[in-house]
Amino acid sequence: MISVRGLEKRYGSVTAVDGVSFDVEAGEVFGLVGPNGAGKTSTLKMLCGLVDPSAGTIEVNGFDAGDPEMRRALGFLPEESPLYDEMSPRSYLRFFADLYDVDRAAATERIDAALDRLDLDARDRPVGDFSKGMKRKVAIARSLVNDPDVLVYDEPASGLDPITTNTVVEFTRELADDGKTVVFSAHDLHHVESVCDRVAIMREGELAATGTLADIQAEYGRVEYRVFTDVQVADADPAGDRYATVVASMDDVEGVREAAREAGGSVVDIRTRESTLEDVFLDVAGA
Structure with a gap:
């Protein structure tokens, strides 16, 4: 048409x-x-x-x-x-x-x-x-x-x-x-x-x-994983009474889990966030 x-x-x-x-x-x-x-x-x-x-x-x-x-x-x-x-x-x-x-x-x-x-x-x-x-x-x-x-x-x-x-x-x-x-x-x-x-x-x-x-x-979107631990690990930010680390893959999630274990703690929650159309638009259009 x-x-x-x-x-x-x-x-x-x-x-x-x-x-x-x-x-x-x-x-x-x-x-x-x-x-x-x-x-x-x-x-x-x-x-x-x-x-x-x-x-x-x-x-x-x-x-x-x-x-x-x-x-x-x-x-x-x-x-x-x-x-x-x-x-x-x-x-x-x-x-x-x-x-x-x-x-x-x-x-x-x-x-x-x-x-x-x-x-x-x-x-x-x-x-x-x-x-x-x-x-x-x-x-x-x-x-x-x-x-x-x-x-x-x-x-x-x-x-x-x-x-x-x-x-x-x-x-x-x-x-x-x-x-x-x-x-x-x-x-x-x-x-x-x-x-x-x-x-x-x-x-x-x-x-x-x-x-x-x-x-x-x-093609252009991303998935992020926000991993919460009950102990401080590298690159983690305080989040109330926990600590949050943002990573890009499940392999990285396992890395955070291992780091928490070595520090005497554990992973207490994992939250996934996928790119919205607005996120993609801002990345692709450079806006």
């Missing part, structure tokens, strides 16, 4: 995206994560044909990203999405449906269905009276009026309250379950874990890691 090969974007002497390649399948949610300035938004804008690449190729739903026909198969939600404040959600969305030449009856059905799923009941009030979360829902509905196969969302839940955020995240997963391809960026890694099938971590314009969350954690 999406094929990106050797994608580059240069702004003068600055390289924002450097040799990025990935594929996204139909019905998949693909997350693009990384620190600010990593090249995420530039990549998304090139996917949508809004910015021309300096090098490389992008194919979206069988079309080159620069082909105007591609945009009929795509819905885009930018991080900042101003609306026409004097219009109601219904009139605003009908306006965009007309731009896509959507039949009026089909447009009405799609608009109502999208707003129903997003729990937005105020459909005839001016958008300017809405909260940020309500406006975001209208913008998401706008991305669906042409019934696109591919959706590109840049920080869809940015700055929203927890309830609205949960609605947007769940809705993103529902879109993929309906067979749509979704590519989105997010700073909140909980959202990424909740909804993504695969993730690409960007760092300084390059892809530092790509794969399922399980694959990335298996």
Whole structure:
């Protein structure tokens, strides 16, 4: 559904995206994560044909990203999405449906269905009276009026309250379950874990890691063992009435056990900690 090969974007002497390649399948949610300035938004804008690449190729739903026909198969939600404040959600969305030449009856059905799923009941009030979360829902509905196969969302839940955020995240997963391809960026890694099938971590314009969350954690994650003893051993720190030593393998655990035995004590507890996605992200992205 999406094929990106050797994608580059240069702004003068600055390289924002450097040799990025990935594929996204139909019905998949693909997350693009990384620190600010990593090249995420530039990549998304090139996917949508809004910015021309300096090098490389992008194919979206069988079309080159620069082909105007591609945009009929795509819905885009930018991080900042101003609306026409004097219009109601219904009139605003009908306006965009007309731009896509959507039949009026089909447009009405799609608009109502999208707003129903997003729990937005105020459909005839001016958008300017809405909260940020309500406006975001209208913008998401706008991305669906042409019934696109591919959706590109840049920080869809940015700055929203927890309830609205949960609605947007769940809705993103529902879109993929309906067979749509979704590519989105997010700073909140909980959202990424909740909804993504695969993730690409960007760092300084390059892809530092790509794969399922399980694959990335298996490759880049770590396991730590915190071993508690009732006597002081080398490299142990006081922990209440005990001593704690952090080691990286079961062989090291046995080493601590032997050291405690030689000091006249024993191991009284062992606790295991695996890297979270945030730990992996910080290590891989260098954030």
